[in-house]
Amino acid sequence: MYEPLQRRELYLLLARSTQEPVEQAGKYFLSAAAEQLPLNQLAHLGIIDVPFDRTFNPGAVVTRQELVQTAARTAKPALRIHNAPVVTAVPQKYTYQRLTADVHALAAAYPDLISLVEIGQSVEGRAIYALRLGHGTKEIFLDAAIHASEWLTTNLLMKMAEEYARHAQYDRPFGPYHVAEILEEVSLWFMPMLNPDGVTLVLEGPEAVQNSTFAKQLLQQANENSFSSWKANIRGVDLNRQFPAFWSRLVNVQPRPAPSHFKGTKPLSEPEAQSLYDFTLQRRPAMVISFHQQGEIIYWYNRQSGARYNRDRQLARQLAALTGYGAGQQLVNGGKYMDWAISELGIPAFIIEVGTVVGDLRQWERIWRQNRYVALEAARLILALE
């Protein structure tokens, strides 16, 4: 009844959507002999997005009509133009370049749900992105990869953002959570990579950053021979020791720039920390959740007392029950973003340490399973506090 769509035509459609030359559009396909492309294969490859309410018979081919229908139903455009949509970007190493492409793709794919903001720039001028998901007046901040070696937390936030957006878009529950309803009352801010220079150093090596000589020097001074456990920004400052909360009392710190644990010469000396600080004061979130590695434990305490102590301990226990993680009380010190959010803003703030090994993609499935509902549960908890 419908005329099958030929491979060449699909290339042309793709090329039109991506505004790339046709030869380029070809790269979105694996080599296959068939001229009529099975729809389920295209969906599997992430080239098209199959709406929740449609299933396609294995082997059904793409026709013009189907493509138009898909176009009408999916977000934008019908064809998911990248061969690696955000969801399939895991489990892979999330480079800054890939992240940049994906945050723009996500914002373009869900224009009614997601807006993209740059909250600042790193030392080397890389953007620090924040994705706002939802329209609610209550805001929750979720941040990742403030420590470079903990780059796997970027995957987690990006996957969360996309899954929540997809379920909200099609008005589907995600686990026990009605995402669309939650997003009417709560806005989730995803900040997937707070330390893009450091992550670039860890994932792509010194040749990928401008300040490579200095970074190599610091590595040598620390008697280390790999950047894989580098946590600091590119100037050797630990961004999660930069916040003005009991900063002067910090112990176990390095006296000078180092791959980790140098708190800087003063709080907020680094642009990455300053950007997060400014943005937090500007938005005044109701809750903050920082993702780190590793230990499968949740930290929540920084000297709060009375009702706030009880509130935050209870919230931590609920997040612990959700993830299966412990809810530790130690780690009282200072300088962390969490410490500052607790002491300065008086809000509940958490560090969730995911996985048992830093930077091991083989743990991805486990980490995702444990943490996929965290932001939705956080939203539920915030709404229940009133």
Ligand SMILES: [Zn+2]
């Ligand atoms: Zn960390």
